[in-house]
Amino acid sequence: MSNQNAIELRGVTKRFGSVVANHNVNMDVRKGEILAVLGENGCGKTTLMNMIAGIYYPDEGQIFINGQEVIIRSPKDAFRHGIGMIHQHFKLVDVFSATENIVLGIKEEDRYNLKKSMERVGEISARYGFDLHPEKKIYEMAVSEKQTVEIVKVLYRGADILILDEPTAVLTPQETQKLFSVLRRMRDDGKSIIIITHKMHEVLSISDRVAVLRKGEHVATVNTAETNEGQLTELMVGKKVALNLNRSQPKNVTDRLVVEHLTCINREGVKVLDDINFVARSGEILGIAGIAGSGQRELLESIAGLQNVSEGDVFYNNPKTGETVDLRDKTPLQIRDLGVRLSFVPEDRLGMGLVGNMDIIDNMMLRSYRRGKSVFVDRKKPKDLAQDIISRLEVVTPDANTPVRRLSGGNVQKVLIGREIAASPTVLMAAYPVRGLDINSSYTIYDLLNQQKENGVAVIFVGEDLDVLVELCDRILVIGSGRITGVVDGRSATKEEIGYLMTASMEKEEEAHA
Amino acid sequence: MLMTIAAFLQGAIKQGIPLLLGSTGEIITEKSGHLNLGIPGIMYVGGISGVVGAFFYENAMGDAMNPFLAVLIPLVCSLVGSTLMALIYSFLTVTLRANQNVTGLALTTFGTGIGTFFGGSLAKLANSETASVSFNRTSQYFSATLPFAQDWGFIGKVFFSYGFLAYLAVIIALVSAWVLKKTKVGLHLRAVGESPATADAAGINVTAYKYAATCIGGAIAGLGGLYYVVDYAKVWSSNGFGDRGWLAIALVIFALWRPDLGTLGSFLFGGLYIVYLYIPGLNRSTQALFTMLPYLVTIIVLVSVSIRKKRENQPPASLGLSYFREER
Numbered sequence: 074m075s076n077q078n079a080i081e082l083r084g085v086t087k088r089f090g091s092v093v094a095n096h097n098v099n100m101d102v103r104k105g106e107i108l109a110v111l112g113e114n115g116c117g118k119t120t121l122m123n124m125i126a127g128i129y130y131p132d133e134g135q136i137f138i139n140g141q142e143v144i145i146r147s148p149k150d151a152f153r154h155g156i157g158m159i160h161q162h163f164k165l166v167d168v169f170s171a172t173e174n175i176v177l178g179i180k181e182e183d184r185y186n187l188k189k190s191m192e193r194v195g196e197i198s199a200r201y202g203f204d205l206h207p208e209k210k211i212y213e214m215a216v217s218e219k220q221t222v223e224i225v226k227v228l229y230r231g232a233d234i235l236i237l238d239e240p241t242a243v244l245t246p247q248e249t250q251k252l253f254s255v256l257r258r259m260r261d262d263g264k265s266i267i268i269i270t271h272k273m274h275e276v277l278s279i280s281d282r283v284a285v286l287r288k289g290e291h292v293a294t295v296n297t298a299e300t301n302e303g304q305l306t307e308l309m310v311g312k313k314v315a316l317n318l319n320r321s322q323p324k325n326v327t328d329r330l331v332v333e334h335l336t337c338i339n340r341e342g343v344k345v346l347d348d349i350n351f352v353a354r355s356g357e358i359l360g361i362a363g364i365a366g367s368g369q370r371e372l373l374e375s376i377a378g379l380q381n382v383s384e385g386d387v388f389y390n391n392p393k394t395g396e397t398v399d400l401r402d403k404t405p406l407q408i409r410d411l412g413v414r415l416s417f418v419p420e421d422r423l424g425m426g427l428v429g430n431m432d433i434i435d436n437m438m439l440r441s442y443r444r445g446k447s448v449f450v451d452r453k454k455p456k457d458l459a460q461d462i463i464s465r466l467e468v469v470t471p472d473a474n475t476p477v478r479r480l481s482g483g484n485v486q487k488v489l490i491g492r493e494i495a496a497s498p499t500v501l502m503a504a505y506p507v508r509g510l511d512i513n514s515s516y517t518i519y520d521l522l523n524q525q526k527e528n529g530v531a532v533i534f535v536g537e538d539l540d541v542l543v544e545l546c547d548r549i550l551v552i553g554s555g556r557i558t559g560v561v562d563g564r565s566a567t568k569e570e571i572g573y574l575m576t577a578s579m580e581k582e583e584e585a586h587a
Numbered sequence: 588m589l590m591t592i593a594a595f596l597q598g599a600i601k602q603g604i605p606l607l608l609g610s611t612g613e614i615i616t617e618k619s620g621h622l623n624l625g626i627p628g629i630m631y632v633g634g635i636s637g638v639v640g641a642f643f644y645e646n647a648m649g650d651a652m653n654p655f656l657a658v659l660i661p662l663v664c665s666l667v668g669s670t671l672m673a674l675i676y677s678f679l680t681v682t683l684r685a686n687q688n689v690t691g692l693a694l695t696t697f698g699t700g701i702g703t704f705f706g707g708s709l710a711k712l713a714n715s716e717t718a719s720v721s722f723n724r725t726s727q728y729f730s731a732t733l734p735f736a737q738d739w740g741f742i743g744k745v746f747f748s749y750g751f752l753a754y755l756a757v758i759i760a761l762v763s764a765w766v767l768k769k770t771k772v773g774l775h776l777r778a779v780g781e782s783p784a785t786a787d788a789a790g791i792n793v794t795a796y797k798y799a800a801t802c803i804g805g806a807i808a809g810l811g812g813l814y815y816v817v818d819y820a821k822v823w824s825s826n827g828f829g830d831r832g833w834l835a836i837a838l839v840i841f842a843l844w845r846p847d848l849g850t851l852g853s854f855l856f857g858g859l860y861i862v863y864l865y866i867p868g869l870n871r872s873t874q875a876l877f878t879m880l881p882y883l884v885t886i887i888v889l890v891s892v893s894i895r896k897k898r899e900n901q902p903p904a905s906l907g908l909s910y911f912r913e914e915r
Contacts, residue, residue: 168899
């Protein structure tokens with residue numbers, strides 16, 4: 074084998090239960106190059122890189138470092154082979170200085186000498202052009218400085234192969250440029266750099282080659298100079314896959330939820346939602362597509378009364394009374410008291426949706442306990458409801474008294490959706506309802522959503538799988554960086570079109586910043 | 588007047604030494620992220636274990652006691668007793684991840700019970716009228732001072748009139764401060780207490796550090812109990828030790844988790860603890876008010892530190908939380 078390759082992966086496969094995260098991946102990373110790993114959310118980019126960094130262990134396949142087959146069982150093993158990974162969530166001790174964090178856990182032969190270590194940190198910083206104060210405490214640092222500490226930490230341990238997991242997600246455009254120039258300098262120094270990202274323009278500007286993953290499989294590796302955005306998008310989303318989902322024609326369509334000029338600003342002062350306008354109609358499934366973290370969560374939460382809204386309104390047309398009410402600045406309880414039957418299936422099922430340690434019946438009661446008039450709760454009705462959901466949705470559980478946390482992901486989701494549907498909503502919002510579910514459970518969920526649509530419910534479906542979005546939804550709203558970048562018809566839209574709208578938004582934003 | 592001041596300072600330091608040992612032990616434990624509220628119980632056990640050793644050695648040898656063994660046997664007994672207690676605590680909280688507060692409080696109740704039980708048994712063996720045990724010869728060795736302490740007046744009284752455990756306590760505190768601040772072991776220990784996940788990712792054996800810190804901390808705290816009975820009180824009585832264990836824990840907060848500051852803090856606490864003796868015209872109830880002063884000072888420090896919000900003065904970030912690697 075040639076020694077041109079720093080890393081070679083041969084037939085690497087990783088499964089989590091029944092879900093295949095990576096399937097038979099063959100790819101290589103050359104010495105002294107920047108390789109971008111591109112793919113949609115949940116396509117297995119991070120899992121694959123975690124296997125190289127020793128966080129996960131592959132079920133099948135081989136990993137070669139500099140032509141030698143290696144077994145990487147822990148991050149320590151990875152360090153021994155000169156591999157260092159910079160994760161999205163930094164692992165740093167807040168009250169320690171940069172240098173203290175960098176030397177933490179290093180087994181050096183010579184005595185512990187913070188001064189000498191500081192000098193070495195300074196040397197590394199100067200060599201690659203990092204802007205880092207070795208004595209500064211982590212809690213005094215901005216996010217970009219913390220990232221620098223993580224990178225220097227890896228270099229200090231002598232890593233030749235650096236893996237960066239979406240390093241630019243937390244950076245401003247200026248900081249991104251700075252990071253890129255540092256990365257180029259490291260490449261010129263002979264280091265191999267793998268950068269995980271889904272931002273198309275960054276891929277084109279920084280990388281030498283691009284490896285594209287789709288649904289856990291390696292699709293292609295192309296030279297950046299010989300490709301373009303269109304080709305990469307196509308590789309990323311792939312050919313259309315027929316799922317054969319039912320989609321009935323919407324009936325009795327009326328405007329149920331009208332969102333106007335909705336704007337949210339988070340604690341850091343960033344606009345997470347920027348002037349959102351759309352209408353959700355009864356008897357229709359409205360899909361929401363976008364790269365993770367583009368404002369989907371904030372959008373649903375501001376409708377549900379869980380998020381502070383800085384501007385704009387959410388109007389609800391009550392089908393019974395014909396009245397229109399504004400849901401802005403109302404708590405979930407106030408919204409319910411207004412007679413709005415809103416059901417929300419949040420992304421974080423066991424965090425926001427259900428209480429893991431309570432059984433199915435008690436979780437049913439979370440939505441109904443206020444109804445009782447006496448001091449004692451009525452367990453009869455929730456119990457019937459729990460039994461009904463278990464039999465109707467085929468929830469696999471020993472009995473209704475089993476803590477929800479012990480159920481599998483698909484069954485947890487069935488319990489949650491079952492409860493929300495049982496409230497006979499007029500608006501049903503579901504965020505990534507099939508994430509982590511196997512194919513059968515997913516179809517059950519799609520069927521449930523379709524039923525609700527036929528019952529005249531306005532369904533809002535936040536999804537990540539574009540194949541599902543184009544087959545299930547009547548209309549699809551695409552958002553990017555908190556803004557609506559397009560609304561397309563689910564029957565005529567193509568995946569490429571949506572994929573383009575998802576990534577294109579950011580380009581515009583970068584231009585606006587520059 | 589000068590001699591009164593000297594006597595007060597001496598009394599303050601003597602009162603402070605058990606607190607210093609207790610708080611140094613607790614600081615080392617807390618630096619690993621474990622809040623050991625069993626320290627009062629461990630100090631009790633450290634005391635009674637030493638007493639058991641001293642009692643049997645003294646009874647067995649009579650006048651033929653070897654001064655070296657007379658010190659070594661109670662010392663080793665005390666260290667073994669308190670380390671075993673700390674081992675129970677670390678097994679429950681580190682390995683079994685039991686709630687630290689509940690475990691610690693249970694251990695304190697348990698340790699106090701052990702002390703009372705063995706103390707009572709020894710008193711019975713000694714055919715003592717009261718429920719107390721004395722061991723005069725052992726105490727003599729423990730409280731032996733340098734020969735010139737008597738002749739040096741003020742200086743001698745304030746600085747040289749203590750048994751060796753008192754000096755050992757100060758040395759342990761200063762060495763602990765140095766280890767925590769200046770060595771790699773200290774850096775790793777602090778990382779474990781601040782963010783065990785980070786320490787784990789950096790290849791530090793989190794469990795080993797937690798066990799070691801708890802056991803060493805427990806052993807040091809146990810010496811505080813030993814000092815109190817064999818040097819200070821020179822007699823075991825079942826509730827003689829009083830609330831000093833809790834004061835030691837309050838001192839940890841007062842010293843901002845720094846053993847070197849703990850040295851000064853312990854002398855201040857000791858002084859506040861006995862200051863009522865030097866104020867004329869107090870009756871029993873007003874005396875009790877004065878013994879609350881150390882707690883009052885601790886609360887003032889807590890409030891002022893939380894107003895200043897300096898990150899270095901805060902307790903270790905993961906104090907009281909169990910670490911479980913797979914739970915991310």
